[in-house]
Amino acid sequence: MQIPGGAARAFSFNSRRGLSTTSRGSSGLKINFDRLWETLHETCKWGAANRYGEKPTETGMARLTLTDDDARIRKWFADEVQKLGASLSVDQMGNMFARTPGKLRSSAPMIAMGSHLDTQPRGGRYDGILGVMAALEALRTMKENGYQTNYDVGIVNWTNEEGARFPKSMCSSGVWAGAIPIQKAWDLRDIHDPNVTLRSELERHGFLGDIACSSDAASGFPLGAHFELHIEQGPILQDTGRSIGVVTGAQGYRWLAFTVRGRDAHTGTTPLSARQDPLLAASKMIASSNDIAKRHNALASTGVMKVPSNASTNTVASEVTFTLDIRHPQDSVVHAVQEECLKSFTSIASQDGKGVSFDWTLDTDSPAVQFDRGCVGSIQAAADALVGPEKWMEITSGAGHDSVYTSKHCPTAMIFVPCRDGVSHHPTEYCSPEHCALGTQALLDSVVHYDQFRSESAGKH
Amino acid sequence: MQIPGGAARAFSFNSRRGLSTTSRGSSGLKINFDRLWETLHETCKWGAANRYGEKPTETGMARLTLTDDDARIRKWFADEVQKLGASLSVDQMGNMFARTPGKLRSSAPMIAMGSHLDTQPRGGRYDGILGVMAALEALRTMKENGYQTNYDVGIVNWTNEEGARFPKSMCSSGVWAGAIPIQKAWDLRDIHDPNVTLRSELERHGFLGDIACSSDAASGFPLGAHFELHIEQGPILQDTGRSIGVVTGAQGYRWLAFTVRGRDAHTGTTPLSARQDPLLAASKMIASSNDIAKRHNALASTGVMKVPSNASTNTVASEVTFTLDIRHPQDSVVHAVQEECLKSFTSIASQDGKGVSFDWTLDTDSPAVQFDRGCVGSIQAAADALVGPEKWMEITSGAGHDSVYTSKHCPTAMIFVPCRDGVSHHPTEYCSPEHCALGTQALLDSVVHYDQFRSESAGKH
Known part of the structure; x- marks a missing residue:
């Protein structure tokens, strides 16, 4: 979607309304789009990399978690939220929780807007970053309008969401949710320097906090809700002409790793019938997994395939992993897709020459997640008021997000905005100013809506 | 084949015969198997690597061309042939030509027994080495028996056959044959150290000879014939129970390199219909090439497949090469196989999602080679006399050899002996003592047979 007339026009219809009502979904508050856009791109000076065009914003980002640049944006973020009167808590995984008081002065856990400030090594300027900057803009908008929620609201910056430097994605929301043992997370090693661990980098930058990384009310930092604005990272919104995706859950996924073993042999001297060719077998397995996924309307993808480094044109490889x-x-x-793949792979392994052997491991098992109906309802109401029912759609997240872990311990939902051609994890990743603004406004409105819904619900009891 | 009773028994039937006759194919000379075996393995101290068993000979070899270890075996080889009364010539590619005079004192080019002393980095003790050591044993046997051929005979040690350190295989026989420009060969860079060239290593070790690397009679070192004993490097002789392969030629081969281009995308958020997945397409192409080769009773093999180093489980790769x-x-x-593959690949490129693009290069084009009928006939006669018609077979070489290049400029043929399970280019590469001995005896007998045939042919003119 392209909104004619730029971001300011996109919100003009709100200006005629008063403060929000639950039924309408609009908070009545208007985010300051210019401030959002400037803040987002100004802070990308910490980590900007991989220029692809001439405009100042036409670079990607390489702000790997707990690098010096990540420490700089973290310190900046701490300053900014404290300027807004927020109290800042840092837990033992370096997760940063900024909390502003609500009118009720309730000790109940805050309503959080969360995402992450770290990026992939060849990442873009929106994945994660938009979610945190939008949350900051929402707090700023409330502050300058003198608007106070009923319950405390705030922001979370989750550490090492990308898992690009310390190889465990959604790492610290995972620890917070009790799904990843903290010692295991602390011990993760920098993929380029085994002498550096996630914990040693937390210590070096002063982000090894005191409070437990946990949703436990006594020792950790529980949340009352978690709203996350994120770029879609897929083409569905763009292809269907929608500007907001109301994310109702996350698809289940499993990551399997296969090792196919054969025998290295000279390609010129070894008849096909005498071969044990793991690259041929792996190729057939990959093609077969795609067929099986299509039949189930599911996704099956092979991103990595490795042959030994001494592979050569005239040698059948000894081993292939994918x-x-x-x-x-x-x-x-x-x-079902996994079962059919394993059955098919077993058949393929004996098809050619003298056959190959293979084994596999289940490296990640992430069951499907249903987000909270209350949170989803608040986002629907906000989206309806903001763009009308034709311009938003329900969508299932295809990627993992911190929200998948928070949903285990607090009501959670997500807002997606389109990104150009569905591209993410790439320097050219792009979310238009209009969509950044719409997403941020939707985040603010959803949180306000949910806060009212929460206090009304509490009043009924 | 296993010959009961060990190597000595294998040749006992020869001892009842007198000196060779052309019709029989046996030279009557008996190689000294113990000396061959000891020499072969004793000199493997220069480059022994990658131990795989407890016996002294249970290591592989890493004698890359023009390394210090290769210089040591070259100097040793120069000494040994000179002890036998051979004159040694070294050409500008470091090819070593040892020549012993025949009875005729003819100035005609010598009958050569050639192969190479360099190995792969994870190579074995037989590929190339056996051919040179067998040639040396043949000369030693003739010398100690006071046997003189009619024409001059000798040995060639070809430089950089493997192309493992300086990436051009059959490099110096290629220059000799006029197929590779010498400057291009000289300029080849060490794959691990771009400051080192093949020429700088020739100079460092004193192997940059004066004579042209050429078959030209005026400036170079022409050959009257070239016989090469080599391990088969395939399983055909073992599988068919033969102990000698009479190599009638070399199959043609072409090496193509494909680059398939798609678009990186998130595996969780990108519908199959929106993808441009080069790894899926490449997998289907590899499977298809195998089908096509099978239909033509040809070989099609993919040894190398590469995805970008930043590939990850949850990202569709942007590019794949194979x-x-x-x-x-x-x-x-x-x-025909190439044409059908290209047609099939074009179809595959548009099959899935939004399609992929691909291009390709023809990196090597090595037409099929027919060896000289006279040389082949001499080997057949020798094999017939040595093991009987049931135990040898005609075979086409699947691999490239220096003999493929020499065949362009002199009558050439090769002798294959079985290697265990067809394994070569691997530390465990193995040729039994019996087969080493049989091959060496066949080499000697073939050369003697060819020398007689040559002088009889000359006499007829």
Whole structure:
């Protein structure tokens, strides 16, 4: 979607309304788009990389978690939220929780707007960053309008969401949710320097906090809700002409790693019938997994395939490894695709020459997630008021997000905005100013809506 | 084949015969197997690597061309042939020509027994080495028996056959044959150290000879014939129970390199219909090339496949490269397989999602080679006398050899002996003592037979 007349026009219809009502979904507050856009891109000076065009914003980002640049944006973020009167808590995974008081002065856990400030090594300027900057803009808008929510609201910057430097994605929301042991997360090693661990970098930058990384009310930092604005990272919104995706859950996925073993042999002297060719077998397996996924309307993808480094044109490889990523909104379909793949691979392994052997591991098992109906309802109401029912759609997240972990311990939902051609994890990743603004406004409105819904619900009890 | 009773018994039937006759194919000379075996393995101290068993000979070899270890075996080789009364010539590619005079004192080019002393980095003790050591044993046997051929005979040690350190295989026989410009060969860079060239290493070790690397009679070192004993490097002799392969030629082969381009995309968020997945397309192409080769009774092999180093489980790769090695004894079949593959790949490129693009290069084009009928006939006669007609077979070489280049400029043929399970280019590469001995005896007998045939032919003119 392109909104004619730029961001300011996009929100003009709100200006005629008063303060929000729950039924309408609009908070009545208007975000300052210019401030959002400037803040987002100004802070990208920390980590800007991989220029692809001449405009100042036409670079990607390489702000890997807990690097010096990540420490700089973290310190900047701490300053900014404290200027807004927020109190800042840092837990033992470096997760940063900024909390502003609500009118009720309730000790109940805050309503959080969360995402992450770290990026992939060849990432863009929106994945994660938009979610945190939008949250900051929402707080700024409330502050300058003198608007106070009923319950405390705030922001979370989750550490190492990308898992690009310390290889575990959604790492610290995972620890917070009790899904990843903290010692395991602390011990993760920099993929380029085994002497550096995630914990040693937390210590070096002063982000090894005191409070437990946990949703436990006594020792950790529980949340009352978690709203996350994120670029879609896929083409569905763009292709269907929608500007907001109301994310109702996340598809289930399993990551399998296969090792196919054969025997190295000279390609000129070894008859096909005498070969054990793992690259041929792996190729057939990959093609077969795609067929099987299509039949189930699921996704099956191989992103990595490796042959030994001494491979050569005239040698049959001895061993090939490849990954398989299976996804579907229903876990039962993920399991069915896996079962059919394993059956097919077993057959392929004996098809050519003297056959190959293979084994596999299940490296990640992420069951499908349903987000909270209350949170989803608040986002629907906000989206309806903001763009009308034709311009938003329900969508299932295809990627993993911190929200998948928070949903285990607090009501959670997400807002998607389109990104150009669905591209992410790439320097040219792009979310238009209009969509950044719409997403931020939707985030603010959803949180306000949810806060009212929460206090009304509490009043009924 | 296993010959009961060990090597000595294998040749006992020869001891009852007198000196050779052309019709029989046996020279009557008996190689000294113990000396061959000891010499071969004793000199493997220069470059022994990658131990795989407890016996002294249970290591592989890493004698890359023109390394210090290769210089040591070259100096040793120079000494040994000179002890036998041979004159040694070294050409500008470091090819070593040892020549012993025949009875005729003819100035005609010598009958050569040639192969190479360099190995792969994870090579074995037989590929190339056996051919040179067998040639040396043949000369030693003739010398100690006071046997003199009619024409001059000798040995060639070809430089950089493997192309493992300086990436051009059959490099110096290629220069000798006029197929590779010498400057291009000299300029080849060490794959691990771009400051080192093949020429700088020739100079460092004193192997940059004065004579032209050429078959030209005026400036170079022409050959009257070239016989090469080599391990088969395939399983055909073992599988068919033969102990000698009479190599009638080399199959044609073409090496193609493909680059398939798509678009990186998130595996969780990108519908299959929106993808441009080069790894899926490449997998289907590899499977298809195998189908096509099978239909033509040809070979098609992919040894190398590469995805970008930043590939990850949850990202569709942006680009994939793979190699395709097509072989058949008839060039027309090689061409037909290539054409069908290209047609099939074009179809595959548009099959899935939004399609991929691909391009390709022809990196090597080695037409099929027919060896000289006279040389082949001498080897057949020798093999017949040595093991009887049931134990040898005609075979086409699947691999490239220096003999492929020499065949352009002199009558050439090769002798194959089985290697265990067809394994070569691997530390465990193994040729039994019996087969080493049989091959060496066949080499000696063939050369003697050919020398007699040559002088009889000359007499008829």
